[in-house]
Amino acid sequence: MSQDRSQLVETIRDVVAQHAHLSSDAASLSASESLYTAGMTSHASVNVMLGVEDAFDIEFPEEMLTKETFESLDSIAQAVATLQDEQ
């Protein structure tokens, strides 16, 4: 994992800690762990989505607004990287 990518994951971890209302501590999540399994509801995932958009000043296109995109720290980082590459 590149330096950029791990930094990306840590920023996303902060957003998740703030908005996902997990039953476990976000600090101990592995990057590939399912956020839904960790207790994120669909309403909380919407707040995570908005928080990530704010943190990176991006806007997810509609086709990315799926459950899969917000499955894990990794999958969110992947989506953010894709959008940043496009810019």
Added chain:
Amino acid sequence: MTTEPDVLDAERAFEAELLQAQWLLPTLGAGVTGTGVAMEAVIQGLQRLARDRVARHLPRPGALQSVRFPPVNGRSMLERTDYVASFPQLLGTVDVFSGDTKDHRRLLADREAGLPWDGHLHTSDYALVPAACHPLYAWLSQVNAATVDGTVWTITGDCFRNEPSPDPMRLVSFRMLEFVLVGSPEQAVAHRTAMLELGQGLLAGLGLAVTVEGANDPFFGRAGVMLAKGQRAAELKFEITTEIYPGRNTAISSGNYHEDHFGAEFDLRTPDGSVAHSACFGFGLERIALALARTHGTDLRTWPESVRDLLGLDAA
């Protein structure tokens, strides 16, 4: 939501027919109508028929109880159900006046001058109920948790949704007859399945050509896109639809599995202590009555004998 001219024409023509036949009675609010003699007889018949069918034929794990809540509830209900997050475009709160004589004089002066006077009011702690089952969860959360045991609750409730439309199928204030189960996940899913089947049979028996389709609620904004996709992917909502306007199906009933959404927020627990799941099935009473008018006409005397019998229209 389509607004093609021919669709609008079809909606307006249907509305004109219903007003002419006094099925719908106009009020001073856009999209708000009263219910005329014939339509109300149909709606009362529908309620009797559905309640009777459920009592006789619905497989259920516990008791069948009927309760009633008014169209107004505490404003906090909109927060606790997440309605304010999911459907801000549809909600309505109640404004009230709580000033003194001086304030009243100012209000009347503005009114006399033809100025807006609503600025003298303020939002109260009351809100209009958007879904017939929401007051039930709020009530259950305040009573002994032992009542969350798979009982099926029957509720006819007034619902408010701020979406005025020329389409008589989309009223701002309407009635839902709901059958709601709060219990285990298995009980909730089984209830929705059984009610969809019962509802489909009941509506088909009234001569309506109906289809069951996967559906989503009209969640607001970009966040709503995500919620709607999630709801569809998890198959949480099904609608019973019928063709009112050519080429377009309109929902007349729906069956919803909420998972633990309400159970978690209202701290509803099953006897073993786990968070309750819930499911509701709602008959859209006005919509079904209007679908029947579309199919059989507005003159009840010409309706098929079997339909008149089922709805008890001869006695009416």
